[in-house]
Amino acid sequence: MIRTVLLMLAIIAAPLSAQDTMPPAPYAYTQLEDPALEAKATELMSTLRCLKCQSQAINDSDAPMAGDMRHQVRTKILAGEEPEAIRAWLVDRYGDYVSYQPEVSSTTWPLFAVPALLILVALLILLRRVGKRRMEGDE
Template sequence: MPPAPYAYRQLEDPVLESQAQQLMETLRCLKCQSQSIADSDAPMAGDMRHQVRTRIEAGEQPEAIRAWLVERYGDYVSYEPQLSAATWPLYAVPLVLILLALFLLWRRMGRRTGEGEA
């Protein structure tokens, strides 16, 4: 099948194209996994670019488009996952590790200052 019309063609309105481009850079290509849909040449990324541009041109807001894509493909499609029951560990685990490291450092430093006094 030929690529979707807006897979490789930009919108004529530069403001709308800028909105589309900004959104596409925050969405992950589901086939490439390490590229945004803005950078990927995969056919699926082209279809997603087409959807983004078509919806932007129709007046839909970028966050509504992101929500639609996340609903359709899951949280993995977004480089900026929203806080939810499935994604909270992404935010909590680093914080817990930092707090644990600070606690261990504090205890170790406390022991050293206590040893110097004896």
């Protein structure tokens, strides 16, 4: 019984431990030879969030996942893809959270609307209070 449980745990844990022991992808820590292409890749990578780190850009992160994402960005830039197409692919793959520059969509519109609404409410409250004070001062 105990052997069966240990075997099951080993089977479950093996894929999890393999992710951190795999060698990094070729372009995870190697820059592109063409400086213009590397500049494009670096600019894009600075606007993409590492999903494992706490809001760190993938070009600053040492997490294996960030290395894989850097590799993907550099490979796609090298293949001639445009940065916005790569960003769209990563957003489709990982969700809106991956981008520091979210687009307004059905899932992200509250991020843009709620702060504007709060500012509007604060302005209305301020105007009402200033109006009341002026009326009290006139009397």
